Amino acid sequence: MAQNVNPLYEPQNTNSGKEGEMVKLPQNDGHAVTKRLHKELMSLMMSADQSISAFPDGENLFSWVGTVWGPKDSVYEELKFKLSFQFPNSYPYKAPVVKFVTPCFHPNVDTQGNICLDILKDNWSALYDVRTILLSIQALLDEPNVDSPLNGLAAETWTKKDEYRQHVMAMYKEV
Amino acid sequence: MASSSSEVKESTSRGDGGDRPNTKEDDRKEDNLLECNICLDTAKDAVVSLCGHLFCWPCLHQWLETRPNRQVCPVCKAAISRDKVVPLYGRGSTQQQDPREKVPPRPAGQRTEPESGNGFSGFGFGDGGFHMSFGIGAFPFGFFTSTFNFGEPRPNVPAQGTPQYMEEQFLSKVFLWLALIFIAWLLLA
Numbered sequence: 001m002a003q004n005v006n007p008l009y010e011p012q013n014t015n016s017g018k019e020g021e022m023v024k025l026p027q028n029d030g031h032a033v034t035k036r037l038h039k040e041l042m043s044l045m046m047s048a049d050q051s052i053s054a055f056p057d058g059e060n061l062f063s064w065v066g067t068v069w070g071p072k073d074s075v076y077e078e079l080k081f082k083l084s085f086q087f088p089n090s091y092p093y094k095a096p097v098v099k100f101v102t103p104c105f106h107p108n109v110d111t112q113g114n115i116c117l118d119i120l121k122d123n124w125s126a127l128y129d130v131r132t133i134l135l136s137i138q139a140l141l142d143e144p145n146v147d148s149p150l151n152g153l154a155a156e157t158w159t160k161k162d163e164y165r166q167h168v169m170a171m172y173k174e175v
Numbered sequence: 176m177a178s179s180s181s182e183v184k185e186s187t188s189r190g191d192g193g194d195r196p197n198t199k200e201d202d203r204k205e206d207n208l209l210e211c212n213i214c215l216d217t218a219k220d221a222v223v224s225l226c227g228h229l230f231c232w233p234c235l236h237q238w239l240e241t242r243p244n245r246q247v248c249p250v251c252k253a254a255i256s257r258d259k260v261v262p263l264y265g266r267g268s269t270q271q272q273d274p275r276e277k278v279p280p281r282p283a284g285q286r287t288e289p290e291s292g293n294g295f296s297g298f299g300f301g302d303g304g305f306h307m308s309f310g311i312g313a314f315p316f317g318f319f320t321s322t323f324n325f326g327e328p329r330p331n332v333p334a335q336g337t338p339q340y341m342e343e344q345f346l347s348k349v350f351l352w353l354a355l356i357f358i359a360w361l362l363l364a
Contacts, residue, residue, distance in 0.1 A: 032214060039215045093241040126213040126238050127249040
C-alpha cells in the first residue's frame with residue numbers, strides 16, 4: 001500500500017515476475033497530476049463563465065487561487081471571494097484543500113476560512129474539478145446547510161436577511 | 176522522406192479550406208467522448224462500468240483502491256467494483272503496450288458459452304461430484320482404511336441448497352475435524 005501512497009517511490013525492477021500484486025501504478029506520479037491540472041486550467045481559461053475563475057498561484061501548479069462572485073439576488077451579490085486550492089499528490093483521487101481567503105460570513109465557513117462541504121470530504125469524486133468545486137461553493141453561498149454550522153451566528157441569523165447582510169458586510173474585506 | 180510526406184499532408188489539409196474549423200471542432204467533440212473521466216485524457220486500457228462510464232483501467236483501479244469500503248462510480252455514484260467493469264478491446268490495440276502499464280491487469284471480458292443442451296453425466300468427476308471421505312474404524316488400525324474414492328458408485332449427491340446437502344456438508348466437516356484432532360493427538364502422544 002505504501003508504494004501506492006508515496007509518489008516519490010520509484011521501484012527500480014518491478015518486471016521481475018511479481019507484477020499484478022503490489023506495483024506502483026503508472027498514474028500515480030506527479031506527471032499525471034500535473035497533466036490533469038494543466039487540462040483543467042486550459043478548460044477554465046476557455047470557458048465563458050465570468051462569475052468564477054482560477055489560476056495557479058505562482059510557479060507551483062499544486063496551489064491555485066480561485067475567485068467566486070456572489071450569486072445574483074443573494075446577500076452576497078456583487079461581492080468577490082478569493083479561495084485557495086492546495087492539491088495533494090494523490091489528486092484527483094483525493095480532494096484538494098479549499099479555503100476562503102476573503103473573510104466570509106457564512107454558516108458553513110469558519111473564521112479561518114475552512115469550508116464544510118460534503119463534496120470536499122466524503123462525497124468527493126475523481127470526476128470533480130476546480131470548476132465544479134467553484135460552482136458548488138458559489139451555490140453553497142446562497143444555499144447554506146444551517147443544520148451543521150461552523151459559524152453558529154451565521155446559521156441563526158440566516159433567516160433575518162437584513163441583519164445577516166450587515167454581518168456579511170462587516171466581515172467582508174477585499175484582499 | 177518524412178518531410179515530404181508531411182508536406183503532402185499540409186497541402187491537402189490546406190486544400191479543404193472553408194469547412195476545416197468545423198471538422199476540427201467535430202474531431203474534438205469526438206475525442207471528448209473517448210476521454211477517461213478521471214485523468215481527462217484519451218482512455219488507455221479502457222474499461223466501461225456497467226453504468227456506462229468510460230475510464231482508463233489504471234485510473235479506475237486507483238480510484239477503487241483509495242476507497243475500498245465505498246466503491247462507487249465517480250460519475251454517477253452507482254455501485255461499482257472490479258467485477259463490474261467491462262474492458263473495451265479496440266482492434267489490435269493491446270499488443271504493443273509497456274507491460275508496466277498493464278499493472279494491475281485489466282479484468283478480462285466475460286464470455287458466456289451458449290447453452291448446449293445437457294452436458295455429459297455419469298463420470299463422477301465431470302460434474303463436480305468429487306468426494307473425499309475419511310473413515311475411522313477400530314482405532315488405530317481402522318485409521319489407515321481411509322480411502323479416497325473417485326466416482327465410486329455411491330448415492331447421488333443431493334442438489335446444492337437442499338437441506339440434505341447442507342447436512343452432508345456439515346457431517347463431512349465434522350468428520351474431517353475429528354480426523355485432524357486424532358492425527359494431532361497421535362503426533363503429540
